């Protein structure tokens with residue numbers, strides 16, 4: 035079905051999408067790369083100065099970068115593992131006949147609809163909070179010391195929260211795939227003497243391969259840029275323990291940009307576990323250009339924006355944090 | 369050839385499935401429960417919480433303090449707007465990829481999906497600057513455009529996998545029947561693909577509704593959707609469980625209800641590409 | 645009105661050359677059948693004519709006018725697809741009306757033509773159903789109806805009957821033939837079923853790997869196949885081929901005898917062999933004869949009543965004047 039006419043039409047039809055995405059990718063990328071070579075002050079244009087690779091060196095040699103890379107891999111890998119294995123098991127269970135399938139299905143799918151900010155807040159406060167959280171209550175009733183999930187095992191806790199959000203997605207796709215499996219194939223295998231385990235490994239799993247691939251592909255896309263869950267729960271801490279690449283770059287973006295523009299609304303940290311900061315606080319720049327990122331900054335209640343409170347928008351405890359790249363330019367400015 | 373399943377086995381499965389179902393659903397159930405409690409009661413041990421009186425107090429407080437309706441309207445406009453805009457751009461593109469595949473079609477699709485893999489923060493500053501210069505910060509229009517671009521690859525991918533199931537012969541028949549390309553897409557492809565388009569629409573409304581990077585970073589007040597509304601209860605109100613629960617319930621309820629009602633469509637949409 | 649000429653037409657998909665240079669003329673009003681084994685390029689050829697594929701080189705003329713670069717819609721041809729390609733979301737009426745709607749035919753004229761087509765195709769009672777609610781045969785008729793109302797210069801059919809069961813196929817075959825007699829419009833019909841080809845065609849085009857092996861009326865092809873391929877392809881059951889001494893004695897590399905041109909007897913004959921499987925059709929019986937020393941197996945059509953059983957000895961006598969001779973390249977001698 036390909037003629038000159040239709041091919042020409044196809045090029046025309048696909049070009050808006052391609053151009054938009056290309057623009058979306060290239061323009062900001064070009065700007066980012068351009069800025070990255072500059073000492074650039076967003077607040078005082080015209081003071082740019084070429085700095086070569088300096089900013090890259092700062093970024094890449096930063097121990098936080100390596101930590102964030104590892105955390106990203108752990109986060110993506112952990113969630114993929116939990117959701118695909120859990121999804122297969124759950125799909126196998128839900129594929130059996132039982133009473134109330136409709137209701138259970140509705141319950142299982144529900145977390146997928148919950149926005150990441152909500153699920154992160156709920157898990158953080160209502161469940162993982164060592165004092166008032168349900169897990170805390172539960173531990174107490176057993177006479178155990180409550181476990182402070184977000185500070186003792188921040189990354190694992192985030193993996194848990196994200197897995198809860200994505201398990202329904204995996205389960206539903208795998209369940210549908212399982213239901214599309216031809217029953218006669220299973221019966222034929224049974225006739226051939228295959229036990230339940232062999233049937234699973236030789237018939238069901240290969241049949242699910244395509245679905246598993248889709249689950250992994252789609253989830254990876256979303257998991258690589260996990261942001262809200264970290265933003266709301268640990269802010270990447272303690273230290274860099276739960277900072278992924280997305281969050282690291284976020285931390286490195288200039289506070290100047292965010293302040294007063296609603297960009298990167300900060301939030302305070304109310305989690306007890308997070309008082310043990312092992313990084314120097316934000317604004318004391320001992321080392322020009324080598325100041326650590328400043329996750330504690332948002333603690334200061336006094337910078338909560340009054341405007342936001344009035345309008346009902348988030349009490350933007352403005353993130354006073356600033357990335358080193360941007361910090362550097364500020365220093366240059368002084 | 370359904371085989372007779374013993375009732376005992378069915379009972380065991382039922383028990384297991386319900387336990388797991390409730391466990392997965394529990395966090396949502398719990399915030400709904402807490403949202404009807406006073407702050408004092410909400411932080412008590414679970415059993416005490418259940419025994420305490422029910423009240424609408426928290427909802428009243430949230431309503432008083434935040435302009436829920438504004439954020440809700442923003443969420444609706446932004447998520448529906450970006451999805452519809454995305455569909456308008458994606459349908460022709462998916463048509464081209466599904467029915468006039470070239471040697472590089474698969475690569476183009478992969479490239480499109482890969483643009484979603486780039487961490488969005490990488491482009492945050494440039495986008496912010498562009499938005500600032502064009503006066504798009506904290507506008508519904510600006511956010512709609514960004515979310516369109518964000519979800520475009522997924523929309524194209526879903527439509528593509530669905531369109532591929534439509535026999536090309538039918539479109540060729542339309543072409544033989546004298547339909548122009550516009551008519552072919554408008555009168556033949558789109559009506560045939562209604563189920564696929566509906567699923568795509570639903571899923572992307574959900575994704576846009578829940579998107580929490582750009583919505584948090586590009587809005588301050590007037591265009592802030594529910595994701596930002598809820599983030600405002602993050603702290604220090606985070607410790608006020610009842611209010612947080614009420615706000616959470618209000619933020620997720622619309623999409624939860626929509627999701628439940630359109631469950632079948634949604635699952636079908638998700639599984640075009642995954643199930644043969 | 646519907647004279648179609650292909651002039652040195654070629655088609656390749658990337659590296660793969662599907663149609664080598666090919667010339668063919670289809671006269672106005674002719675019923676032409678393209679026949680050949682699977683993958684020989686029949687559909688490709690039809691789609692080139694339809695304009696659904698571009699030719700790689702060469703020219704296609706419709707009524708003397710160059711149509712090579714015209715879009716499908718502008719060629720004045722109608723096509724019926726193997727899968728029917730009905731629009732599933734439209735009623736039968738809307739399906740049939742669609743090409744007229746696209747062409748901007750006035751409403752009352754549309755209605756007149758739809759009623760005409762529906763009456764001719766026995767679809768009147770089904771006009772408001774969706775294609776999904778019709779049987780295979782009815783769907784096929786809708787597809788034909790959609791083609792008729794355009795009043796095209798020529799109809800193109802791509803294996804339109806292959807999705808129907810045997811009985812329906814025979815019925816639809818007759819209907820299409822009758823339609824052709826009535827409309828007297830050019831029809832090009834693709835099939836790999838040589839019975840359809842023989843019964844429907846004015847002219848058969850036998851294709852192999854994109855090459856035209858022979859063009860002729862059904863009987864010409866049956867009587868004087870130009871080569872072994874055509875001889876083997878036309879006729880059912882297949883022609884028997886015998887090589888070696890028997891052929892050499894007739895001055896050929898191979899000789900071919902059709903099963904119906906061999907007489908069988910239990911007493912005497914030119915060749916002898918052992919009866920293998922006997923396929924009893926009632927009117928006829930096809931015997932597969934082994935151990936003749938001529939070929940692995942010879943197929944013979946005998947009277948339905950001939951009393952032979954598996955393993956019996958049998959004598960065969962070919963009709964001398966119906967023997968076809970071929971040289972080593974397979975050409976007819």
Ligand SMILES: Nc1ncnc2c1ncn2[C@@H]1O[C@H](COP(=O)(O)OP(=O)(O)OP(=O)(O)O)[C@@H](O)[C@H]1O
Nearest residue numbers: 035657660662681682683684685686687688689836
């Ligand atoms: N789009 C394409 N790209 C590459 N090769 C193709 C394409 N379409 C057809 N071919 C090849 O061209 C040859 C002819 O295909 P065509 O469909 O014309 O065969 P056919 O005679 O109609 O067979 P059948 O009887 O099975 O329908 C085949 O070998 C096929 O593989």
Ligand SMILES: [Mg+2]
Nearest residue numbers: 686687688803
């Ligand atoms: Mg074909």
